[in-house]
Amino acid sequence: MSFFGKLKQRLTKSSSKLGEGLDSIVDEGGQAVVDAPAESVVADEPTQTEPAQAKPGILGRLVGRTDAAPVVRRALDDEMLEQLEELLISADMGVDTALRVTANIAEGRFGRKLSVEEIKGLLAAEIARIMEPVARPLPIYPKVPQVVLVVGVNGSGKTTTIGKLASQFRAAGKSVIIAAGDTFRAAAVEQLQVWGERAGVPVLTAPEGSDPASLAFDAMTKAEAEGADLLLIDTAGRLQNRADLMEELAKIVRVIRKKDPSAPHNTLLVLDATTGQNALSQVETFRKLADVSGLIMTKLDGTAKGGVLVALADKFGLPIHAIGVGEQIDDLQAFDPEEFAKALTGLDA
Numbered sequence: 001m002s003f004f005g006k007l008k009q010r011l012t013k014s015s016s017k018l019g020e021g022l023d024s025i026v027d028e029g030g031q032a033v034v035d036a037p038a039e040s041v042v043a044d045e046p047t048q049t050e051p052a053q054a055k056p057g058i059l060g061r062l063v064g065r066t067d068a069a070p071v072v073r074r075a076l077d078d079e080m081l082e083q084l085e086e087l088l089i090s091a092d093m094g095v096d097t098a099l100r101v102t103a104n105i106a107e108g109r110f111g112r113k114l115s116v117e118e119i120k121g122l123l124a125a126e127i128a129r130i131m132e133p134v135a136r137p138l139p140i141y142p143k144v145p146q147v148v149l150v151v152g153v154n155g156s157g158k159t160t161t162i163g164k165l166a167s168q169f170r171a172a173g174k175s176v177i178i179a180a181g182d183t184f185r186a187a188a189v190e191q192l193q194v195w196g197e198r199a200g201v202p203v204l205t206a207p208e209g210s211d212p213a214s215l216a217f218d219a220m221t222k223a224e225a226e227g228a229d230l231l232l233i234d235t236a237g238r239l240q241n242r243a244d245l246m247e248e249l250a251k252i253v254r255v256i257r258k259k260d261p262s263a264p265h266n267t268l269l270v271l272d273a274t275t276g277q278n279a280l281s282q283v284e285t286f287r288k289l290a291d292v293s294g295l296i297m298t299k300l301d302g303t304a305k306g307g308v309l310v311a312l313a314d315k316f317g318l319p320i321h322a323i324g325v326g327e328q329i330d331d332l333q334a335f336d337p338e339e340f341a342k343a344l345t346g347l348d349a
């Protein structure tokens with residue numbers, strides 16, 4: 001199956017929520033019309049054509065057929081715009097982003113009769129425009145080891161994401177070391193070991209409850225000694241005590257900077273898409289705790305809250321390096337704004 005096909009299949013809950021919402025908005029005040037065959041409405045270049053009403057022409061009636069199936073269209077007015085805004089907000093796009101997106105869609109199109117597919121096209125174009133600047137793969141630097149600090153709340157998918165990243169870098173011929181920095185949770189360390197085994201990557205651990213910074217230092221020493229390309233450091237995600245967590249992360253950074261003043265080269269924040277708008281406050285919190293350089297959004301499969309990624313891009317402009325679309329090792333994909341926009345809106349490829 002193509003990449004787009006897979007993404008679309010995974011994002012069905014988000015896209016069907018938007019699709020169903022659009023169907024009912026257009027159905028509500030719309031009319032079935034038969035489009036003339038030559039007509040097409042391109043997202044960027046809307047035409048001013050008025051589709052014919054849903055009556056077969058004389059010839060059509062004589063031969064008992066119409067040339068095209070009727071399409072429901074609704075004239076864009078204030079009420080419809082408000083409904084669109086509400087739909088986008090309910091799809092977790094956030095109020096500000098939803099208002100901006102609908103305003104852009106409305107510009108120059110007031111009174112125009114639009115079909116669901118056309119609105120999807122316009123929506124997808126707007127979403128892709130917002131997402132384009134943030135779609136950037138994890139930058140790879142010539143300096144080795146490249147140190148990647150991975151932060152995020154417990155359960156966001158940090159461990160799984162580290163496993164997937166390690167596996168992809170291994171497959172690309174890079175040597176990788178993982179440091180299991182959440183030393184207070186034995187289960188998290190064990191899980192990371194399992195992922196390390198799957199990815200064929202060594203996982204450095206420390207006794208339960210020991211200082212994560214000292215583990216990070218040891219991992220840095222090993223990575224340098226072995227000439228590893230990448231060092232992925234897992235961290236704790238206890239937000240209950242922010243001061244402690246902040247101190248813990250700051251200490252890890254201080255310690256690895258003794259070895260390399262330019263480290264960490266990336267601080268990745270892993271976010272769980274199923275938390276919806278909560279992801280926005282997590283970004284705000286973690287930006288205060290650490291120097292977040294980019295995002296990975298997990299669990300986009302099977303959630304109706306995929307729209308939160310648009311809100312995140314619009315609000316923070318942080319690079320989105322990858323998206324998690326499943327629990328398997330290869331379910332981490334590069335973020336492609338156009339394909340994401342099409343999959344989110346349910347637009348056919």
Ligand SMILES: Nc1nc2c(ncn2[C@@H]2O[C@H](COP(=O)(O)OP(=O)(O)OP(=O)(O)O)[C@@H](O)[C@H]2O)c(=O)[nH]1
Nearest residue numbers: 154155156157158159160188298299324325326327
């Ligand atoms: N469907 C789906 N599940 C995911 C994805 N990423 C992670 N998960 C699941 O989410 C759950 C939590 O993932 P972990 O990787 O353990 O999360 P964590 O942030 O390390 O959490 P702790 O181990 O509690 O610190 C696991 O059951 C994963 O299989 C994803 O992209 N899609």
